[in-house]
Amino acid sequence: MAKQKNQGYKKSSKKQHQSEKQNNKQSSPHGNRKNIKSQGKNATDKSQQGKKNVTTEVTCSGLTMEGKGIIQWEGEQLEVTNLLPGETAEVTISKKGRYFNAELKRVISPSKDRVNSPSSYYREAGGCQIHHMNEQAQKRFKQKTIDELMKPFGKPEPIITMEKPYGYRNKNVMSFGLNKKKEIISGLYAPNTHHIVPMDWSLIHDPKADEIIQTIKGMMKSFKMQPYNEDTEQGFLRHVMVKVGKQSGEIMVVMVAASPIFKGKNNFVKALRKTHPEITTMILNVNNRNDSMVLGNQEKVLFGKGTITDELCGLKFEISSKSFYQINPVQTEKLYGKAIEMAGLTGEETVIDAYCGVGTIGLVASQQAGRVIGVESNKDAVRDAIRNSKRNGIQNARFYQGDAGEFLTQMATHGDQADVVILDPPRTGSDEAFLSSVVKLKPSRVIYVSCNPETQARDMKYLTKNGYQVEEMQPVDMFPQTYHVESVAKLTLKM
Numbered sequence: 001m002a003k004q005k006n007q008g009y010k011k012s013s014k015k016q017h018q019s020e021k022q023n024n025k026q027s028s029p030h031g032n033r034k035n036i037k038s039q040g041k042n043a044t045d046k047s048q049q050g051k052k053n054v055t056t057e058v059t060c061s062g063l064t065m066e067g068k069g070i071i072q073w074e075g076e077q078l079e080v081t082n083l084l085p086g087e088t089a090e091v092t093i094s095k096k097g098r099y100f101n102a103e104l105k106r107v108i109s110p111s112k113d114r115v116n117s118p119s120s121y122y123r124e125a126g127g128c129q130i131h132h133m134n135e136q137a138q139k140r141f142k143q144k145t146i147d148e149l150m151k152p153f154g155k156p157e158p159i160i161t162m163e164k165p166y167g168y169r170n171k172n173v174m175s176f177g178l179n180k181k182k183e184i185i186s187g188l189y190a191p192n193t194h195h196i197v198p199m200d201w202s203l204i205h206d207p208k209a210d211e212i213i214q215t216i217k218g219m220m221k222s223f224k225m226q227p228y229n230e231d232t233e234q235g236f237l238r239h240v241m242v243k244v245g246k247q248s249g250e251i252m253v254v255m256v257a258a259s260p261i262f263k264g265k266n267n268f269v270k271a272l273r274k275t276h277p278e279i280t281t282m283i284l285n286v287n288n289r290n291d292s293m294v295l296g297n298q299e300k301v302l303f304g305k306g307t308i309t310d311e312l313c314g315l316k317f318e319i320s321s322k323s324f325y326q327i328n329p330v331q332t333e334k335l336y337g338k339a340i341e342m343a344g345l346t347g348e349e350t351v352i353d354a355y356c357g358v359g360t361i362g363l364v365a366s367q368q369a370g371r372v373i374g375v376e377s378n379k380d381a382v383r384d385a386i387r388n389s390k391r392n393g394i395q396n397a398r399f400y401q402g403d404a405g406e407f408l409t410q411m412a413t414h415g416d417q418a419d420v421v422i423l424d425p426p427r428t429g430s431d432e433a434f435l436s437s438v439v440k441l442k443p444s445r446v447i448y449v450s451c452n453p454e455t456q457a458r459d460m461k462y463l464t465k466n467g468y469q470v471e472e473m474q475p476v477d478m479f480p481q482t483y484h485v486e487s488v489a490k491l492t493l494k495m
Helices: 135-149 207-219 265-275 328-343 362-367 381-390 404-413 432-442 452-463
Strands: 053-059 069-073 075-080 090-095 099-109 171-178 184-189 196-198 237-244 251-257 281-287 298-303 306-311 317-320 351-353 369-378 397-399 419-424 447-448 468-476 486-493
Touching: 053 099, 069 090, 069 099, 075 090, 075 099, 135 452, 135 468, 171 196, 171 207, 171 328, 196 397, 196 419, 196 452, 207 251, 207 265, 265 281, 265 298, 265 447, 306 328, 328 362, 328 419, 328 447, 328 452, 328 468, 328 486, 351 362, 351 404, 362 369, 362 381, 362 419, 369 381, 369 404, 369 432, 381 397, 404 432, 419 432, 432 452, 447 452, 452 486
Parallel strands: 251 281, 351 369, 351 419, 369 397, 419 447
Antiparallel strands: 053 090, 069 075, 090 099, 171 184, 171 237, 184 196, 237 251, 281 298, 306 317, 447 486, 468 486
């Protein structure tokens, strides 16, 4: 996926929380620079200068925010994937234009924090960036990241980790293609490319979902089903997405194809369900675009009702192929529980759930609030939120389609009040338009849930300059084996 740097606020305040929060890379709080040419030369091995590839021995001095090792070479500060602080290693350094790239060849003296990965391809696929760290090292790494980002606001609480940090993802997406031998492969795209790294399974994927995807791959030849080729624009199957209800056990399989013409679909569905009777619904999604989006707009239900249900924080939620639903429900319950605790609800408060998506956190809050008002720009998400509200018999929650900032500004203009604003924006964070509307509305408490502490810190800086103070910060490890960390913060209006 494309890397993005967060350099201030975007002019538009319209956000669509329905789509998956993108895993945009973050810049490091540890002062690293990625492959940037330095001013000084300070050569360490003049005999190697001028060569296209240089192999040298280095020592790792620290980690970037993305969990990459930091090394010094020829006056350059470089990043090396899969390297830990204190380790001595042999790396190959290459130059492309003005920039250098360092690739690990072998670790000479491993750190005590290193663990051997049973997955041979995770490094190339880039999905589990810190899987080579043991659990305690991952905990320290994420705590340090959050501590440094939040230093201007105080000291965060110790991170809440996961007891069983494997197989937690309830949604798996694999892409399909052909290798050089014209064999069908499935896997994940290597970072910033459309090159598929063949994978049969992942330690963070739901095992049953991976098993279903491999069954589909094995069936393709007998059903004369070809993977889609982006260069020739020939073939049928682009991706398979599997969603699993961790509590309900219901399973959705989405076949993402380049064409709506699915030859032999009835026999294919029958054969797949014979092997996997646990599948409760199947969908054909048609994506004939040439962009990075997985799902297209056109869908047809092949089997079942087209949705699955799952339980979160004691409530039942209906999940469609395009619904945003937290990837790790076990840790989500801890995150939401902490957010509701910070809100200090007594049953009388008016709560605004901004960027409400399908209504998960707002509906959870409704059980302890006087009333909940959810605002979301995506009409499909609002429809799902209303449906989920009715499904759970909740009568004190209302959901509206619209821009959250404009909605809050109108409330302030009309003299309406809110006691608590809960916001859970995308990775890009909020924007000044929305934050200024919060300041105008003047809720006594703001609960900021974030999947990107970097943009959360930026947004909290604005709020603290405009009448709020940070009282509590709680990191939660929602994505073990990756560098990502979730954070929830409580801000109160200064009296």
